[in-house]
Amino acid sequence: MSEALRRDYQVCEEIGRGRFGTVFRCISRESGESFACKSIDKRLLNDSVDRECIDKESKLMQIVSGNPNIVQIYNVYEDETHLHIVMELCNSSDLYDRISNRTFTESEAAKVVTALIEAVAHCHRRGVAHRDIKPDNILFDDFNRLKLADFGSAQCFRESDPMSGIVGTPYYVAPEILAGKEYNEKVDVWSCGVILYIMLAGIPPFYGESAQEIFEAVLRANLRFPSSVFHSVSSSAKDLLRRMLCKDVSRRFSADQVLRHPWITSGGQT
Incomplete structure (x- = not known):
């Protein structure tokens, strides 16, 4: 030592x-x-x-x-x-522990996602993409404040210089990464969209019995809202999910656009 x-x-x-x-x-x-x-x-x-x-x-x-x-x-x-x-020491449970046994109300989910996206937008404004956003890397301090952690896969980026390389975690990785394409910082928005979906539904949007099956489901990016779990979720929340989990990167929201969406600005009350 x-x-x-x-x-x-x-x-x-x-x-x-x-x-x-x-x-x-x-x-x-x-x-x-x-x-x-x-x-x-x-x-x-x-x-x-x-x-x-x-x-x-x-x-x-x-x-x-x-x-x-x-x-x-x-x-x-x-x-x-x-x-x-x-x-900084974060003693409380991480988001993985918190989403493992329950779903969130829309207002609870909005509070978490707003804090998360504010952190992501801050990184993006400074030219840093996290590239491995998942519940395990989202911590909470003693005052229950969300803290984005683990920048081991992060990378600096510029608009004129796209990123490449396979990084990320099954369920949360963006399809353009799996496809071996060059990509931009919006891969982080995709990962946040997956987390929001899981908080509201209790299940991931793209599922498989193995890592390979999960990757194939992510690559298809066939976003569905099963009525059995989304029957009480607002149309505004589903609209935001469509914009965050959009396979077409040019149409996918940026972190700043997510922060301006009505579902976020209303605290999940729309």
Whole structure:
């Protein structure tokens, strides 16, 4: 463990584990405040691509910092074997836990999606696409404020320079990514649309028994609203879902357009 990290923070119990490392709770020796420390074992990095992703995560988090709905980064330390990123601590359950056992009312869903899309729009205005938005990466702090996390797949973009590469997670990945096409930041809006659909319906919009079947369903992008689960969902909510889960990227809403939709501006009351 980095001497500089231990000088500034007391490193406590493990609170999470990922592909390249471990997340610990740590306490600032100066303020006594608790934080999360993501410690990445550089010896587990297989190639230069892995190393580039790890370096990029902390840099992109700094670019998008300052928004209340994005996990804040405070310090970065590095020693011979590890990279340590000190971040805001989110102790409450993530969105995956919250949507696993229940559906949301429209007003509850609107509150979550508004905060999420505000975070996404903030990233996009700063030229950063998250590219792996899913319920597991949507955290909540002790005050129940939503925090978008895990920028390990994020990438900078420009309008004249589309992105490429297969990233994302089954159910939530946009069809243009799976098709191997170049794509833009609207892949994040698609992922948010999938999350909204699941919150309202309790089931994903594109389903399969295996990853391959899920990908095939996403590529077809045949959006349906089964009456058995959407009978009480408003036409305004379904209109927004159609605009977020639109296979034609040129017609798919941007994050800023989502924020201006009547269902969002009314708090899910239309």
